[in-house]
Amino acid sequence: MKKIYNPNKGDWKTVLSRPTQTVADIEATVNQVFAAVEQEGDRALQRYTKAFDKVSLDNLKVSAEEIAKAKEKVPAALREAIETAKGNIERFHKAQRTSKVAVETTAGVQCWSEKRPIQKVGLYIPGGTAPLFSTILMLAVPAKIAGCGQIVLCSPPDAKGEIHPAIRYAAELCEVEQMYKVGGIQAIAAMTFGTESVPQVYKIFGPGNQYVTVAKQIATKFGVAIDMPAGPSELLVMADDTANASFVAADLLSQAEHGPDSQVILVSTSKAIIAAVEKEVQRQLPELPRREITQKAIANSKLIYMEDDETALELINTYGPEHFIICTAKEDFYVDGIANAGSVFVGNYTPESAGDYASGTNHTLPTNGYAKQYSGVNLDSYLKSISFQKITKHGIQNIGNTIEVMAAAEGLQAHKNAVSIRLKELSKVTKKEN
CATH class of the missing domain: 1.20.5.1300 (Single alpha-helices involved in coiled-coils or other helix-helix interfaces)
Structure with a gap:
């Protein structure tokens, strides 16, 4: 991990740079896949699935039988955990409901607004090295609460041509009936244009790698909305001498294991805690099953020392982290002062993993600095506010x-x-x- 001490403001852009490719680097590939899917439909999806996922599929839709069998393959303890998490996510998102807003602006002029669900939404669930069944809960639960009429789910198949059973089980639990074995750029293209199998949608939700992120951005050129640019995961921890170094190291590693293009940063006003966290990272890393992936992400990570809290907060707001953990004595200072973050975790006993899975907040969040302009997924993400007036x-x-x-x-x-x-x-x- 690279250690940086009191960087000058003029160098912050370089210090806080992310290890991601630009849209220009990926756009040509995305446009090629989009054009093929638009013209060839399912045939293009099957060709790209064979090329990228190394499996040939005759039928892209997950059958009712495949969904029914999923429960048998998911351990009882995991099913219980998924159900518990779903309950917490439902409670938090149901609490976000708002009533109609009405006001008489002038005598005889009545104005009001009401929310209506987006009728057709697409959910992208990453597979790859870590099948993110938890993302189904984060996306499908608020979609159901909002009342979206059609929910289309796409996720890449494994080498056997199947979607991970936990993904299938979570989808059934959330009453998602339209599930397709399509991943990557081609999945976003399918939901953008519609094919013989995959329905076209009005808005696409879900995280993914850099190619999926750019694909979602390209989809907006064809009249499809997206939740936000949500790419490789990132975490910034603010810690001082009151923090537990082993906790902080575990949090950094938890995000680093997402993928080699993830980024984790520790900002601290204590050189001692920086040294302790660095030591803990090296101690914990070899014990991780995904240590090779995690090690690559750690290589992109930084330990930044700042002399005072005010400058540290300014640096953090300049970065705009997807996930922001606060482990300092001046907890309220950072809670009140943070302007740019996807989701905030407060205190030594609030790991980022809680938000990823079961506390109730949503884990689909803006990355790559987009927390400066975008919110994470919430109930309103699935609703449109329509204004009315009667004079x-x-x-x-x-x-x-x-x-x-x-x-x-x-x-x-x-x-x-x-x-x-x-x-x-x-x-x-x-x-x-x-």
């Missing part, structure tokens, strides 16, 4: 002149006329009544 005769008389003056000033005579014609009609009625 009475008295109401149009109250605001009519305001509209006429503004429309005329903008040179939009038809806009002005739409009000004027109503006011004239009301004026005639008033004269008759008098």
